[in-house]
Amino acid sequence: MGRVVGDSGAIMAERAGVRPGGRSARVQQAVHQAVKCLEASAPRESLTVPRIAATAGVTPSTIYRRWGDLAELLADVSLSRLRPDGEPPDTGTLVGDLQAWGEQYLEEMVSAPGQRALNDVMASADLERRQCCYRYGESIMATLVARARARGEAAPEVAALMDGVVAPMTYRLLYDPEGATPARLSVWIAGVLRWA
Amino acid sequence: MGRVVGDSGAIMAERAGVRPGGRSARVQQAVHQAVKCLEASAPRESLTVPRIAATAGVTPSTIYRRWGDLAELLADVSLSRLRPDGEPPDTGTLVGDLQAWGEQYLEEMVSAPGQRALNDVMASADLERRQCCYRYGESIMATLVARARARGEAAPEVAALMDGVVAPMTYRLLYDPEGATPARLSVWIAGVLRWA
DNA sequence: GACATAAAGCAAATATTTTGCGTTTGGCGG
DNA sequence: CCGCCAAACGCAAAATATTTGCTTTATGTC
Known part of the structure; x- marks a missing residue:
């Protein structure tokens, strides 16, 4: 009984329902x-x-x-x-980009509306929608990595960033919002970049 | 309007409602x-x-x-x-304990019933319940760390294990179950232990 | 043992979800 | 441009689910 739900399926596609007319x-x-x-x-x-x-x-x-x-x-x-609305800011280094994006994202998501939004998505029965969030994250990390490499910086794999930065960030936001702080963010980032 | 809900509030406490009679x-x-x-x-x-x-x-x-x-x-x-039902098995080393516990947990949670259980908990409006999951994880990590130190092994902080192992595990289980594999688990574990 | 009160039962009142059917309308091939 | 088909919507009745006021039962305390 898969119901077709709005534009959620595709990244960055506005209103791509079954019958968009x-x-x-x-x-x-x-x-x-x-x-x-x-x-x-x-x-x-x-x-x-x-x-x-x-x-x-x-x-x-x-x-x-x-x-x-x-x-x-x-x-x-x-x-x-939850959909990223624009390019993440360019600070000149990968560390900076990660920290900047992360701080802004954390701030947005620890707020009451942000928490509710997260909760709503998690409450959904269909995996599709959560995977969509996952892909949002992936696409942002991919952007930052590409940018870093274009600058000649060494950058870890996207998967490593997902597990090392996005995962703990999201995990804290969901399970322990108090612990979702910029300070911890720096630790996570440092951890992933330590051997790249 | 906080509704009192069963025994969920306390770790390892059976039926601790307001009026347990x-x-x-x-x-x-x-x-x-x-x-x-x-x-x-x-x-x-x-x-x-x-x-x-x-x-x-x-x-x-x-x-x-x-x-x-x-x-x-x-x-x-x-x-x-989701509540841990017993002591995690003792394999003799921290790496082993983490891998053993993690594999068993992953297996349990990628299954259909496990996924539904996770989903149900995430769908709940009250943070309490999710924080409870968080504490389950914390208490298990604490056990493993204590065990390791008792053996004279060097062990990272519990918080590091939460961010480095439990977080990516849970994140994958929720957002990308396909990616919740024992192979990745080893990578996460190795990552945290690399500098402890 | 009696009291105070939390929790449960019951049933009527509301509110919601589902469903069948007729109508509108966007997409598509003439 | 026209007309057909099927998807999507509107409407309203029927089926379910939820809320609520009041009563009854039973637990913890004195």
Whole structure:
């Protein structure tokens, strides 16, 4: 019963649903927007499918048929919050790039909205969506590595960065947000770069 | 609105609810058992609060009042699956202990039931429960470190093991189960121990 | 043993999700 | 450009699930 959910499948592709044409796309956007709007203006537990539907000017059954349930819808919306929106800043060195990107990401994700977004995505039943997050991370690391190598710096494999930096970062964000600090970030980065 | 949820709060404490006496405990156990039973014998989407209640011989409202909703109940039950059930095997060296424990844990968690358990816990709204997983990991690492030091081996800090081994392991299990392999585990372990 | 109170049962009131069917509309081949 | 097909939506009734007020049971304490 794999439900087709918005644009989540492809990296950097805007609205790549099964039938991207006019109405379908409009509904999707209206619903996403309704969620964001209600999320901002009302307590979370009051976020319900019928309410979202009403706000979006759509019938509940449309939402149920497209997304399955509230959890999947929220995951879909929150995933868009996790998508990297631009090129990570260039600081001149790999260490610097990693630290800069990481600090900004940590700051964004320890915040209440960030934590909720992470949670929403993790709550989703389908692996696809989480793998999508994984690929976001991978693509960022790949960018930084490419950049470093273009500068002539020695750089570790992307996989090493995923395990050495992104993994502990994400792990802390999910399981121990208090421990997700810039200080620790430096330690992780130093650890990976120590032998590259 | 913090709902009191079973025994999840304390490590290794069996049934430490607010009022651990007879009936309350019996209900809790009946409900947990009903979940496990239905989980094993029926498709997941048919797992519903009223059905669980019926199987457990309890009224739905009891479940709603105690756990809040299905997601929290499932998280509570699945957390017990994640709780370490015994001492990790002693292989004579820290590397060996880490590898042995890790392989067994990976195997357990890449399986379908393991993945579902992980997912259930992650889907829970309350951080408490996830921090509980974190502490399980910490306590195991602490055990292994203590053991190693008792043998006179040099051992890294627990925090280093968390970031260097448990984090990438968990990260892969959650985001990229294909990549959660014993081979990678060795790499992570070697990485942490390289400078201890 | 009696009291105070947490937790459970019960059932009515709400709210939600599901479903069948008719209508609209975007994609596609003439 | 036209018309066909199928996907997606709307609507409303039916089926389920959730909440809630009140009563009853049972636990921990004195």
